[in-house]
Amino acid sequence: MAGVYRGMVDDGQVLIDNSGADLWVVQQGTLGPYAEPSSIRDDVWRGIAGIHGVAETGNAAYLTMQIKQGGHEARVMVVGIEVDRPGRPGAPPYLTFGRPILQGHYEAIADEKTGLKLGERVRIRRHEYVVVGLTRRMVSSSGDPMIFVPLKDAQEIQFLKDNDALINERARTAANPAFNRPGVPGLLEAAQASATQARNVNAVLVRLAPDVDPDTVAGEIRRWKRLTAYTRAQMEDILVAKLIATSAKQIGMFLVILSVVTAAIVAFIIYTMTLAKVREIAVLKLIGAKNRTIAAMILQQALGLGLIGFLVGRVAAGLWGPAFPKYVLLVPGDALRGFAIVMAICALASLVAIRAALRIDPAEAIGG
Amino acid sequence: MASDDTPAIRLAGLRKRYGTGDAAVDALKGVDMTVHAGEVVGLIGPSGSGKTTLLKCLGAVIEPTGGRMELAGEAIYDAERGGWQVGDLRALRRDRIGFVFQAPYLIPFLDVTDNVALLPMLAGVANGAARKRALALLTALDVAHRAGAQVSQLSGGEQQRVAIARALANRAPVILADEPTAPLDSERALTVVRILNEMAVQYRTAIIVVTHDEKIIPTFRRIYHIRDGVTHEEAGEGRPV
Known part of the structure; x- marks a missing residue:
């Protein structure tokens, strides 16, 4: 964008x-x-x-x-x-x-x-x-x-104008008594010539x-x-x-929506992956892993997901950019800013999963 | 300082009550148990008898409500002295108790060596030393050839060996094994028991194996039966594996 x-x-x-x-x-x-x-x-x-x-x-x-x-x-x-x-x-x-x-x-x-x-x-x-x-x-x-x-x-x-319009315009001018005065020869021709210049x-x-x-x-x-x-x-x-101010605002709004949707998707994926690993997380806690170690693992996973998404997006933009009907200018600075935003979104999105993981009781690792 | 004949695990009148008042349930009603270093004992009993509760108390993940629990002569829990006698239960579990579960529960995105090295690294051991220790254990457990493999590439038996290696990685004096052979066939189940016995002797580890598995029960020299929250000790067959 x-x-x-x-x-x-x-x-x-x-x-x-x-x-x-x-x-x-x-x-x-x-x-x-x-x-x-x-x-x-x-x-x-x-x-x-x-x-x-x-x-x-x-x-x-x-x-x-x-x-x-x-x-x-x-x-x-x-x-x-x-x-x-x-x-x-x-x-x-x-x-x-x-x-x-x-x-x-x-x-x-x-x-x-x-x-x-x-x-x-x-x-x-x-x-x-x-x-x-x-x-x-x-x-x-x-x-x-x-x-x-x-x-x-x-x-x-x-x-x-096209020929039909010119004929019509000439007729209108000729019918106008202001331009077609009997006592002023050449006025009508001058008025008609002026209209077609x-x-x-x-x-x-x-x-x-x-x-x-x-x-x-x-x-x-x-x-x-x-x-x-x-x-x-x-x-x-x-x-x-x-x-292009309106277009810029439009693009800005799209970016906001895309960011929110991206955050929701990443949060959902990471949350689902975390819930699927409740037992493993309980085991980690049981064997003495600190909360921050577990949080770091989930964060790492979210950032990894973001990195993959960013790289796929960057390569796709590079390949398909020239095919866009309007000129697309990819600037390294924008890519860096985009990367930072993606990472920030993924880090924020992982918070829900981290919160869920930290609530898991290590006792869940033992027993059926 | 514990002498050589000091039990690795000693439970005296250990009790656990869930809930209060009329809803209270006594899951453990005074468990006595002694396990020495280098010994593998079985803990068997029907469902609801209190096996899991006892394992959770031993694993310091739930707090008993009465009695006393010692590891290598040191009081870990003493109801008369106010409960837990150690401040950091997480460090206690990490450094002094190893766990083997019914399923291996290895970390899927780490390779075999890293799964084993993770525990020493959590305890502050340097990466290189932790990996060296992991490789030594994997060699002892005959899975060193899969050291660089991903967990998903291992068979069930191999995964369980890696899980045992992880339990031993911090040189814990106590290992609690919760149905470690349940998903395995007879041959593999007996192999796991043989490995546990070998590791117990080699690393002077006290191992408690909670099991329903009829195939492996005859291999124990000592068995604790638990029923209605009370344990009864009896001699096992000690059949060689």
Whole structure:
């Protein structure tokens, strides 16, 4: 369970690290782009790029969606990035196979976890995209693998409506007397064209020049551009403390329940084993074994049981961890803490059996 | 200081009453018994006659209500002097009384040597010395070849030999054997009795064998019959085994 939690934290951390950004500029008052919807104009970057300390900017559009691939469906995060040159904030920092996106349309870079192969074609909404590159550990905060496409395509995927909806919208606009005035030629066409434009992005990712204080630049953006800007530390707080806080509590509750169940099972096993050895314990007492010797034997048995359980669990987690749908990060420190908790649970669970054993009368060893 | 002719065990008018008032039951009504070092005596009697109660009193796990009990001349229990004369009954059982039971009751997760060495180790003997002593006893009892085996791998007869070795491990001057041959066939039962006799002579141990087993009763030289809480001594056949 700790591995699942660590994996979620790591997913968030990787998302931040791999974006290559120092600041995330989003719609005012939102926790975007990962935790809440955010929509800002795609030319906002121009104003941000002019602020002192900003080295580079990159528009980014994020959209979690279901795609059909190889006969089965997969949940992915489609990321729109600017492809005019590699290394823009938001683009994958490295590729395991293939090349960066070079065309302005219909090329994609996919995370290996999507199962897509180099050269494979994948349909996203209206268009098919050719996978030209593969990358690794590029996942959303929920662990969904990413597919990077050119920004224009991502905007279309995210904001453009389907043809039926467009026809319907045009008819509605034409029927609206405010947009269809007989005395104002061209107004209706302008209104309809405006409705079909996809000129928004979710965030502008900002890379700062060396030795520039992110808080200062973020403050400037907030003050002058009327937008919300998050530093790396703030984004970590959003992703780890806010976004996965509920999941962490859920996992914590599971851990508590598992601990209680484990304690009950170990207590039951040790108690049953002790009751099955009443005569042997009576003999031990009869031949002069001290209570603490008997208690130590039972404790040893409980700890042995815990050790076996822990080792089986650790090996199973190591073997099956990669098969989990979400990333599982097994940290030695967690294993050590887990081991200590298991031992403590087993020691506590053995108390019932020890209490029963100490009540056994040595006289029970003699006679029928 | 006990002289050579001092009995290893001496009971004089030993009584045990369970309950009080109208519900009181006199399980032992004045038992007299003397067993010398190196001697094996039988204790026989019907069910409910007081055999187990007497064994429990001798084993210092229940307190008699009257009479006197001595081990090697030292008063262990004396009703007239306030009851138990030793402070630590657990240490008394550990150091001076060995027990052999109907079933071996060996510790299942210890090997044969450790089962025997456990008792000296409980008495504070160092691990190496305790294991050495255990191996010597296992050799004497002809089970040294199973020294490293787990208890579950032994036959019933072998387990009982290991149990006897454990009873002797602290060089206790007294061994109380409670139906030690009950689960064994005739041949093995007689082997156990032979071993007990040999050990009694070799280690100068006084052994009391509580038994119903008709096969082994003729082997005792002296027998105590117990009936309604009273013992009667008689000479046995002392048939060689």
